[in-house]
Amino acid sequence: MATTLETPMFEKPTVKPSRWKRGISNLAYRPEFSVLIGFLAIYMFFLLTTQPVFHSLAGTSTWVDPAAELGIVAIPVGFLMIAGEFDLSVGSVLAFSSMFLAAWVGYFHYNIWLGLVLAFILSALVGLINGILVTRTRLPSFIVTLGTQLVLTGVTLGGSTLITGSSSIDMTATAPVRALFSSNWNQFNVSILWLAAIAILGHHILTNTRMGNWITAIGGDIETANRAGVLTSRVRIGLFVTTSLAAALVGVIQAVEYNGSAASNGQVYVFNAIIAVVIGGILLTGGFGTIIGAVLGAMTYQLVTQGIYFTGWDTDWSNALIGGLLLVAVVSNNWFRKAAVARGVKKGS
Amino acid sequence: MTTIPVLELKSVSKNFVGVSALKDVSLRVNEGEVLCLLGDNGAGKSTLIKVLSGVHQPTTGDLFVNGERHSFAGPHEALQVGIATVHQTGGTVPLMSVGRNFFLGEEPTKGRGIFRHFDRKLAEQVALEELRSLGITNVNDGSALVGGMSGGERQALSIARAMYFGAKVLILDEPTAALGVKEASKVLHLVARAQMRGVAVVFVTHNVHHALAVGDHFAVLIRGTMADEWSKGERTREQVLDLMAGGEAMGDLEDELREIRTSGSLVSRKVGEKYVK
Amino acid sequence: MDAAAASIKSLGGSVQWYGFQNYNNFCPDAGTLTKTIAASNPTVAVIPNWCPTTQTQYIKAMEKAGTIVVEDNNGATWKADGAVTYVGESNYAVGLKAGSTFIADGYKHEVCVNTLPGTITAEQVCAGEKKTTLAGGGTFKELDLPSSAHDNPSAVEAAVKGFLLSNPSVNAVMTIGPGDADAAAAGIASAGKTSSVGLGSWDLSTNILNRIISGKQLFTIDQEPYLQGYYGVMVGFQYAKYGIIPSAPIPTGPNVVNKSNAAQAKAGAAIAVR
Ligand SMILES: Nc1ncnc2c1ncn2[C@@H]1O[C@H](COP(=O)(O)OP(=O)(O)O)[C@@H](O)[C@H]1O
Ligand SMILES: [Mg+2]
Numbered sequence: 001m002a003t004t005l006e007t008p009m010f011e012k013p014t015v016k017p018s019r020w021k022r023g024i025s026n027l028a029y030r031p032e033f034s035v036l037i038g039f040l041a042i043y044m045f046f047l048l049t050t051q052p053v054f055h056s057l058a059g060t061s062t063w064v065d066p067a068a069e070l071g072i073v074a075i076p077v078g079f080l081m082i083a084g085e086f087d088l089s090v091g092s093v094l095a096f097s098s099m100f101l102a103a104w105v106g107y108f109h110y111n112i113w114l115g116l117v118l119a120f121i122l123s124a125l126v127g128l129i130n131g132i133l134v135t136r137t138r139l140p141s142f143i144v145t146l147g148t149q150l151v152l153t154g155v156t157l158g159g160s161t162l163i164t165g166s167s168s169i170d171m172t173a174t175a176p177v178r179a180l181f182s183s184n185w186n187q188f189n190v191s192i193l194w195l196a197a198i199a200i201l202g203h204h205i206l207t208n209t210r211m212g213n214w215i216t217a218i219g220g221d222i223e224t225a226n227r228a229g230v231l232t233s234r235v236r237i238g239l240f241v242t243t244s245l246a247a248a249l250v251g252v253i254q255a256v257e258y259n260g261s262a263a264s265n266g267q268v269y270v271f272n273a274i275i276a277v278v279i280g281g282i283l284l285t286g287g288f289g290t291i292i293g294a295v296l297g298a299m300t301y302q303l304v305t306q307g308i309y310f311t312g313w314d315t316d317w318s319n320a321l322i323g324g325l326l327l328v329a330v331v332s333n334n335w336f337r338k339a340a341v342a343r344g345v346k347k348g349s
Numbered sequence: 350m351t352t353i354p355v356l357e358l359k360s361v362s363k364n365f366v367g368v369s370a371l372k373d374v375s376l377r378v379n380e381g382e383v384l385c386l387l388g389d390n391g392a393g394k395s396t397l398i399k400v401l402s403g404v405h406q407p408t409t410g411d412l413f414v415n416g417e418r419h420s421f422a423g424p425h426e427a428l429q430v431g432i433a434t435v436h437q438t439g440g441t442v443p444l445m446s447v448g449r450n451f452f453l454g455e456e457p458t459k460g461r462g463i464f465r466h467f468d469r470k471l472a473e474q475v476a477l478e479e480l481r482s483l484g485i486t487n488v489n490d491g492s493a494l495v496g497g498m499s500g501g502e503r504q505a506l507s508i509a510r511a512m513y514f515g516a517k518v519l520i521l522d523e524p525t526a527a528l529g530v531k532e533a534s535k536v537l538h539l540v541a542r543a544q545m546r547g548v549a550v551v552f553v554t555h556n557v558h559h560a561l562a563v564g565d566h567f568a569v570l571i572r573g574t575m576a577d578e579w580s581k582g583e584r585t586r587e588q589v590l591d592l593m594a595g596g597e598a599m600g601d602l603e604d605e606l607r608e609i610r611t612s613g614s615l616v617s618r619k620v621g622e623k624y625v626k
Numbered sequence: 627m628d629a630a631a632a633s634i635k636s637l638g639g640s641v642q643w644y645g646f647q648n649y650n651n652f653c654p655d656a657g658t659l660t661k662t663i664a665a666s667n668p669t670v671a672v673i674p675n676w677c678p679t680t681q682t683q684y685i686k687a688m689e690k691a692g693t694i695v696v697e698d699n700n701g702a703t704w705k706a707d708g709a710v711t712y713v714g715e716s717n718y719a720v721g722l723k724a725g726s727t728f729i730a731d732g733y734k735h736e737v738c739v740n741t742l743p744g745t746i747t748a749e750q751v752c753a754g755e756k757k758t759t760l761a762g763g764g765t766f767k768e769l770d771l772p773s774s775a776h777d778n779p780s781a782v783e784a785a786v787k788g789f790l791l792s793n794p795s796v797n798a799v800m801t802i803g804p805g806d807a808d809a810a811a812a813g814i815a816s817a818g819k820t821s822s823v824g825l826g827s828w829d830l831s832t833n834i835l836n837r838i839i840s841g842k843q844l845f846t847i848d849q850e851p852y853l854q855g856y857y858g859v860m861v862g863f864q865y866a867k868y869g870i871i872p873s874a875p876i877p878t879g880p881n882v883v884n885k886s887n888a889a890q891a892k893a894g895a896a897i898a899v900r
Contacts, residue, residue, distance in 0.1 A: 050792070051792050053791045053792055053794075054792070056791070058787070058791050058817065058818075059788065059791055059792075061787070061816070062784045062785075062787045062788040062791070063784065063788075065780065065783075065784060065816075066780045066781060066783075066784045069780050106832070161645075168804065168805060168831070170831055170832035170833045172836075184816060187816060189816075204466075207469075208466040208467055208469070209465075209466055209467050210456040210458065210467055212467070213445075213449050213452075213453060213456055213467060214453075214454070216442070216444070216445055216449070217442050217445060217449075217453050220442035220443065220444050220445055221441075221442045221443075224440055224441065224442055224453070225442070225453065225454070227424060227434070227436075227440075228453040228454035228455075229425060229428070229454035229455070230453065230454050254779055254780065257779070257812060258779045258783075258805075258808040258809055258812060258833075259808055259833045260808065260831075260832075260833060262777065262805050264777045265777050265778065265779070265805075266777065266778070267777055268775075268777060268778045268781070269778075283444070287442065287443075287444045287445075288444040302784070305772075305781070306784055306785070306788050309769075309785055309788040309789055309792065310788060310791075310792045312792070314770070315769070315770050315771065315772070315785075316743060316770055316772075318772055319772050337444075340494060341443070341444070341494045341496040341497045342497055343493060343494075343497060
């Protein structure tokens, strides 16, 4: 700050550093950079402490597959967090969509494609309700979505026991549906392709479109965004709908892959998605973060969870490790963000 | 004397439930002029600005833009006819880049259909050029985050932005209130530049010195009514200061303070000494 | 449960059903649920005692208030608790049976996947399996997953796969519930070991029976929950009304369902008897 105060009002533009140098320093100040470093460090750590099978294709798939499913939910949760909102209802939407599909196919024996379409539509409706409630009531989304989360959890469990007499339902998917949602290539699950598609699209939207600019501005300063003409309510409603759709996608993937579902499924995604995006450098209070970071966060989370099984240590400790990782990540991401902000001043003088 | 004011209020009142925030206020501002709006806290300055910028509708009275009567349904409509407001706080998003802030809500795009995307390079380049044209040469990276800029530079960004998007009237709500001396003088420079470009400026402040430095016309609000109005040179600094402080009230205060000092009812102590009765 | 409720109704009584919201906070929730049941002051309570530390005090309190308690499903402490009888199996017996079944079928290197570490139910199953496995000359390991994995099949799948890859000698996987069994089956399959690794589970489900019939799962252990609920309610009611009671405890299961009898089990499951 002091440097700016002392610079004269009319100053000749300083010579820009070379393109190459700028490229390097820009990379280092990108929010996902520290996340990538952390991820690589943890990977190296497991390389040294586990058996070689860990980095075989099969071993790699044990953390990449669940990371894909977590990432699919984490990306829109990250978008919402960048826009300054939370969605705690992803767990119940996941459970609802998979239970709905399982009941539709496994209990009623209706057409599976129609069931898929309905599962997505009904889930999107939950997102719509979340979005409308949050923007209309101006209550914190944390509370609003906690409410819908509980309501939908109850409706799913109650509805399932009322209709099918059980809180878990088995189903079998047809071959094309399996191909779409749970086929395997070598060791890897098709959910990785879903993640890749969503990540590329998400990254593009956040960095290269007007919508991305609006989302960041809403989370950074909603008043300013409003005054600049951004339709802040509509954008946020759209994000809530997208988040519900993503949770429904994972619900469907799981129902197809594991031939059914249980009403209690999915709840872990509520906090795992938040943990993943925070590890991934998205600011908990909004306005800052990247999609690459969110994906790396999901991968880091699952790398740690799964890596432990290969070390042969007592797996009871895995949560302690995740918690420590979360704290370290938050501190280092904070530091990097401040450095990125300060850079603007330093470069100018 | 036939110039049509860019913006004019004719006997505007604004009542909130139980409060009448503006009472029969009239004012006008011409192209290339700076109207300084002075007033104590709670005098109704922000309310007046909100009426001008379309946030509030007047309870009674009329608003004219270039001689035409207007009634704004919201800030959007005011913006459309070229009335832009820069607020003391906000106006920029700290964790977004200069280029992104500059074009927020009006992002330039390249390509068509699904290939349509935000033209970041152009945004950053234009933002820097516009800042430079207002004399802010200290910022030379359009991708730098605004949070790293000084308060004055941020105000400059908001002002540059408003002018780039064709503001004919620029309303500045206490732009210097949170700034140090040097930063404030930067903003005053900007006001002068905007004025030179033919923009009508409504400059709200309670700093008399800042007002006198840039103002062409002055208006003082006291408890919702227009207490005084004058043009440059018609009042001395002392008169203005007195008026701002509530005139007689200030005189009374000075008398009271003098009395206290002479009567010695306050125990004086040197710095560092303990307070003893 | 419905059949028992219908019989009770025909005899002039009524049945109220209590259940859990989730299993994340199992023992404290079990205590609270027991307290709730005690507060409703029923004539007869049919209740598993999963967590004696949190439940027993309320079971005793309702007995004091005149409620006849029948323990079902889980009741190692039924006598001490003052229950009139116990209908069910012991979890430990399930584990014993699982271990001996694996050994008898030639699967000697076993892992017990525990998705509810810290709860006595799961620990007893694993402990029972360990005993018969080691006695039969096999090896035994326990894979504890964080309790969050219990409701997340992907996590269970990945953990089982990872475990099998890093412990290539293990050729038998025991799970403690149908959901875990489905996920473990997927984990075994994606490790490419469906043909070499035997899967055992506890309780029945359509998926489990289908896998057994198609040779992708070795067995499951049926604790005959239908009988537990049915007998529990009937015995309690008849004791309260007429004072008649079969000799206690009343064992159900553990009954091994494998390829030889899976079709019959499936027919029973279709009418919700199994
Ligand atoms: N939305 C509102 N509702 C009710 N009273 C208001 C509202 N906005 C302002 N007021 C009242 O109007 C008066 C003038 O306020 P304001 O315009 O903010 O003054 P200033 O900006 O000069 O400090 C104050 O008494 C304030 O309490
Ligand atoms: Mg004000």
